[in-house]
Amino acid sequence: MALILIHAAEQGLLYGIAALGVFITYRILNFPDLTVDGSFVTGAAIASSLLVSHGFDPFVVLLIAFAAGALAGVITGLLNTQLGITDLLAGVLSMIMLYSINLRIMGRPNISLLRTHTIIHAVKGGFGSLGNMSILLFVTLVTLSVMFILVLFFKTEIGLVLRATGDNERMVIAQGVNTKRMKVAGLALSNGLVALSGGLVAQYSGFADVGMGIGTIVTGLAAVIIGGSLIRSRKMVWMTASVLIGSLIYRTAVMFALRYGYVIGFQASDLKLVTSLIVIVALVVPAFRERMAKRVKTC
């Protein structure tokens, strides 16, 4: 039991970085960006092909993955701001282009990292004494650092302008700021984080596959919305933390669906249904409690 919670937490935090990327576009920039289904794989593809073919350091490849993802975000941004393609379509086009590009990067649809030195081996060597907790500790450190860097970034001048661009673009234009540039920057940051998450997940899973990005936008949005409905705050620290909590809840729901779904009579094929039902319960219970509390007060 404890072990599956540890694993759910590891995955929740690793995918949480991608969810933070989705958070930037969806909540801050108000730009529904579908590039992420492709840029997640780009991160995994770059990281694993550099690890396998060129023997790069497993930490350095994560930075390169971030840069590659950021480039993908820039392309979506330019399609939207310079060529005037609508936000949704710009994201879709990038996502489709990235499918082919990712295949090019990898050279084949699947790269195995089972016999490669990855961060997992490095961490097990470094914090080996912690046993089962070593990976969780590492993942927590990485994810919280990303979160705090983001929080600090959004306190800088550029960060504040980025937030304002999403809130009230006209006001920002009136201040003499080029909002197009801000959008491109926001998309770059978002997709960089998504690709970083992809690079981490590939090393964690032991392989990169061209199909591994399918649903990144869905799980990312799920995390953003679950977190947002549980913690309502305008403070950046709480907003980003809520995204990670949302991601943790989603991955725990998957684990619980896997473990207990069949106990209550569900089959293996019902997994996605059970996962969603657990998420619904996680969302409804706090809201229901709130309502009950209000009712008691009004009595």
Add this chain to the structure above:
Amino acid sequence: MKRVLLAVIVGVVLLSMSVLVASGTPIKIGICQIVEHPALDAVRQGVIDSLTAAGYVEGTDITYLLANAQGDMGTAVSIAQDFKSQNVDLVVAIATPTAQAAAQVFNGTDTPVIYAAVTDPVIAGLVLDADDPSENENVTGTSDLIPVASDIALLKELSPQIKKIGIVYNPGEANSVVLTDLAVTAADNLGVTIVRAVADTSANVQVAAQSLIGRVDAFYVTTDNTIVSAIASVISAAEEGRIPFLVADPTSLGSGVTLATGFDYYQHGLLTGTVVQQVISGKKPNEIPVTYQSKTLVVLDLDAAAKIGLTFPQSVIDKASKIFYGGAIWEQAK
């Protein structure tokens, strides 16, 4: 063939039964597959049926944890982790990503991971060497590699006019890319050219197949999950172009393909079951090399051939074990 295989399985396992069934607690086997798909479902059923036929009664001798990642690679990792925390005695992982996830999660443990339906386990990183299992650690399994070269030769045997063969495949499927590359090499040796058309989803198969009409003399589809799911699209393109179509899936016989080769994935499951039994009976994964599906079939559809004006040469008819004619399947005694 099924019966013979079952008889062999029963024989092998009667020997091993004494070791494990006597021990009392049921063996816990986790079976994980990447997605719902007729071929992969058949593998799972084959594994279970093989163990049942060998005398392992579900509930008393053996329990199964069945899981399906429903196409999500992150879930494939979660499933392997769930199996690990439930202390399964053995994992059966069906298809490449599931096998890689299980190998990663169970790395460094004693729990055997038996993969199935992986075309090239060496490229997939599951084992270091196909023939020498000594470096395998806890992983071994079965490969569904099909004899691509003999398929190309068979197409050529249909008619000497076949010079260009069109392959529709999904560049996102690891298994399919391996087979398509093998086909190109084999075709080179036989003086035939391969023309590729790609479809990344089953919805795009129609367009990909139609793009080949007039440019190729025959269609060939390997064990590509995406294309086989949309086989009707390739069949209609082949009929439109009045050219023969070979698919490496004998269960497609009667659907309109001209001829089919390979094996039924249920047989692949039975074969995987025999590997599972070897491991249960005490053999270590590092003593078992990659097991290949050996017996492949040739099946022909005379009705479909008549539609495109093709007559099978006698040499091809002699190879067939089943023939579809007059709307029914006829077994050919061999």
